[in-house]
Amino acid sequence: MNDTNGFAKEVFGFFTEIGIINQLSTTLLAKSLPDGVHPSHFSILNHLARLGDGKSPNQIASAMQVTKNTMTHSLKVLSDRTYIEVRPDPQDGRGKLVYLTPSGRSFRDGAIAQVSADFAHIFGADQIALMRRIGGDLEAMRKHLDNNRQ
Amino acid sequence: MNDTNGFAKEVFGFFTEIGIINQLSTTLLAKSLPDGVHPSHFSILNHLARLGDGKSPNQIASAMQVTKNTMTHSLKVLSDRTYIEVRPDPQDGRGKLVYLTPSGRSFRDGAIAQVSADFAHIFGADQIALMRRIGGDLEAMRKHLDNNRQ
DNA sequence: CATATATAGTACGACATCGAACTAAAGGAG
DNA sequence: CTCCTTTAGTTCGATGTCGTACTATATATG
Numbered sequence: 001m002n003d004t005n006g007f008a009k010e011v012f013g014f015f016t017e018i019g020i021i022n023q024l025s026t027t028l029l030a031k032s033l034p035d036g037v038h039p040s041h042f043s044i045l046n047h048l049a050r051l052g053d054g055k056s057p058n059q060i061a062s063a064m065q066v067t068k069n070t071m072t073h074s075l076k077v078l079s080d081r082t083y084i085e086v087r088p089d090p091q092d093g094r095g096k097l098v099y100l101t102p103s104g105r106s107f108r109d110g111a112i113a114q115v116s117a118d119f120a121h122i123f124g125a126d127q128i129a130l131m132r133r134i135g136g137d138l139e140a141m142r143k144h145l146d147n148n149r150q
Numbered sequence: 151m152n153d154t155n156g157f158a159k160e161v162f163g164f165f166t167e168i169g170i171i172n173q174l175s176t177t178l179l180a181k182s183l184p185d186g187v188h189p190s191h192f193s194i195l196n197h198l199a200r201l202g203d204g205k206s207p208n209q210i211a212s213a214m215q216v217t218k219n220t221m222t223h224s225l226k227v228l229s230d231r232t233y234i235e236v237r238p239d240p241q242d243g244r245g246k247l248v249y250l251t252p253s254g255r256s257f258r259d260g261a262i263a264q265v266s267a268d269f270a271h272i273f274g275a276d277q278i279a280l281m282r283r284i285g286g287d288l289e290a291m292r293k294h295l296d297n298n299r300q
Numbered sequence: 301c302a303t304a305t306a307t308a309g310t311a312c313g314a315c316a317t318c319g320a321a322c323t324a325a326a327g328g329a330g
Numbered sequence: 331c332t333c334c335t336t337t338a339g340t341t342c343g344a345t346g347t348c349g350t351a352c353t354a355t356a357t358a359t360g
Contacts, residue, residue: 007246007266007270008262008265008266009200010278010281010313011266011269011281012196013285014281014285014288015171015172015175015176015179016169016193017285017289017292017345018171018172018175018260018288019172019175019176020215020292020296021165021168021288021291021292021295022165022169022172023215024215024292024295024296024299025165025168025295026165026169026170027299028295029165030348032182038315038316040316040317041316043166046162051252054330056338056339057338057339058337058338058339065170065173065174066178066316066317066318067189067317067319068338068340069317069318069319069339069340069341069342070316070318071339072339072340072341073315073316073317074316074317077315077316089338091275092325092326092327092337092338093324093325093326094324094326094337094338094339094341095325095337095338095339096338102185112158113158115158116157116158116161119158120157121160122294122295122298123161126294127291128160129335130287130290130291131161131164133287134284134287134288135163135164135167135279136286137283138164138167138168138284139167140172140280141171141277141280142167142170142171142174144175144272144276144277145171145174145175145178145272146170148272149174149178153310188345190346190347191346206308206309207308207309208307208308208309216346216347216348217347217348217349218308218309219308219309219310219312219347219348219349220347220348221309221346222309222310222311222344223345223346224346224347227345227346239308242307242308242310242355242356243308243354243355243356244307244309244354244355244356245307245308246308246309246332247310288349
């Protein structure tokens, strides 16, 4: 096996590991979420609650790393559930702005509590230590990949 | 903000970081793959080439962390492209066994070369060092989550 | 042997996501 | 002012994935 193949093997293994962790944690999150709300939808509510609402769909799509069409779909789902309101942007005739409803806020708060309780069962001291140990490296890797996407 | 919420915030941030890395690396891989082959399909070919073919769909599904129905679908796609062959298991009337075709092997080898070349452009010494630094912790986290899924 | 339980794979429907093409509005160049 | 380019959001079709329910075969229990 030559160098190129060895390099490929190592990098594949690395991203495969990350992919599996992502898959397992997403599945776990999905099971903790009530009412058939998809993790990606919850993520949008969480984003709006943490960083403030009144963002455009395009801004949210960039933050969530999904395409605009996906965001259109997700916002429709959240809007149908009355967790958000989407209003025209008074400053820009093309744009829209997304606002959390009181119902959306309370749903998000309840979900946070539920998910925290569920995760606490399997996330012990060792895992917390591990998380803190590699958190900085993960952030660096994320930023590097984000800055180098074509 | 109380402890529960702080814990939730930290864990969310951690898995969000992993999710974004996974999303970016998967997108990158998808762009390197020729012929519209999905990363998950490539992953199956790679698995069979590395660990040997003649596995059952169920074994592959477990290794890839997807459901049996997803595997049925993926194997049909790969079979239609003549990258694999699915034959009945002579030992078990219910089972099937999956084999790589010569075409599948050469496709996989070519894809490895292409993807390696593409990744080498953005994966420098710093990233390789980072990968080796946190690889063990990622593996431990993956195993922990895998052992504790409900 | 007969029945019950478990396992391999499939069928069906639902849904999240994507890429390409489109509409509408904003901004810039002449 | 007019035309061109860019940007925001949507529509459409395709695809990967999942959960539930199903069939067929194997294995265990009595």
